[in-house]
Amino acid sequence: MMECLASTTALLGLALLFIALASLWRNSKRQILHLPPGPTPLPILGNMLQLNPKELLNSLLRLGNTYGAVFTVYFGPRPIVMLYGYETVKEALVDNKEDFVSRGILPVHNHILKGYGITMSNGERWRQMRRFAIMTLRNFGMGKRSIEERIQEEAQFLVEEIKSTQGIPFDPTFVFGNAVSNIICSIVFGNRYDYEDKKFLALLTHINELLRFMNSTWDQVFSCFPHVMKYLPGPHHSKLKHLRDLRTFVEERTKVHEETLDLSSPRDFIDCFLIKMNKEKENPDTEFHNENLVSSTVNLFFAGTETVSTTLRYGILILLKYPEIREKMQQEIDRVIGHNRFPSVEDRSKMQYTDAVIHEIQRFSDIIPTGLPHTVTRDIQFRGYTIPKGVDVYPLLTTVLRDDSQFKNPEHFSPTRFLDENGCLVRKDAFMPFSAGKRMCPGEGLARMELFVFFTTILQKFNLKPVTCPEDIDLSPDGSTSGRLPRPYQLIALPR
Known part of the structure; x- marks a missing residue:
């Protein structure tokens, strides 16, 4: 009995000591950094026990309601500042864009790509990689066909693939993924792939598995303790292999391009990059080298496939739930485009309702709810708090x-x-599906073209039917973490 009482007392004492140390650690940390308020973190673990890993986004939203528009959450030992609401995000990313221009840390990405490329680089590297990518996408001086023509062509391949379902219910995940990915493949690699190509399907599998991982508890644990987790066993290793395999595929393609390169006639993004590398080969400080080529290409391929295909998939699910909206879009398509020609980007200005629906699909689907991490370029005062240089900030x-x-x-x-x-159409400043400021998505123009042409082509050619009552369709996301994916579904497509 006395031994039991002594053990209980010892455990209670340890618990009280732990709480006291946690409080001292939290207070001393805050006093040193003057960070915004937030829940009390535990040593090492931070706020992990206070965040539901399966409902991370909802956990963050609840904290925003409690602590206000600027608050701090500890992911493991690392403090993260969260920005909540339009006015706060605008003040940071738009009004103070120079202070918030640096990219924060995404441990999974950095583990494989090491800070090279477009998405996660900083400083002069980021400026040069972003400028080059935007210029190449905009001018597309590679071949005789414009980007729009490539999108229109791929839309027709998509139509034929959907026709082959012959009115039988099908899951659109890979069909839409194939079509969207082929656009960026055409731009980056110089060719499209057949929808049955095994290597192509493997690439799309890598992307889908990465998305699932990035919306899982394991990703959150890896993000909190990357230096430890890379040495510990677990399913995260098999998931990280998907990103490594994407990198390996790009490396193989760049070698083929090097062997067949014609400096006077670039075929695609890789060729343009190789030509730039050749021009700067005598510059010891150049950012145009193989690491940035491979990482930039992976960035474009992943982002160019994932964001648009997910939005397209979510959008079709929404239109299945609201047939009256779908029918009104089709009436506008019939009036402006008809049935005998391909939809073009020029049609968008004459199709205000369809354009409004696509805007609302992007707003409602909200596929990157946390945004990507930023970090401030210097110690700054923001809304009465100090955000030190090096602390990550999530809009x-x-x-x-x-x-x-x-x-x-x-x-x-x-x-x-x-x-x-x-x-x-009414422009709204708070419409930020591509983020805002200097770090907003460089592929916004391409994504908007793809969404308009794909949505209008599908609705021009097919009547879409759900496999259940529209009232029973669930539009809530499949999980609620750093990304929002639509729940798996099937649909029936009947030729019009």
């Missing part, structure tokens, strides 16, 4: 796209919020 884009001060009834799907009383 919670979901709190912008669903800010009820900017979008009335934000949980309701309503395309008319983007239309004025005359039915003309």
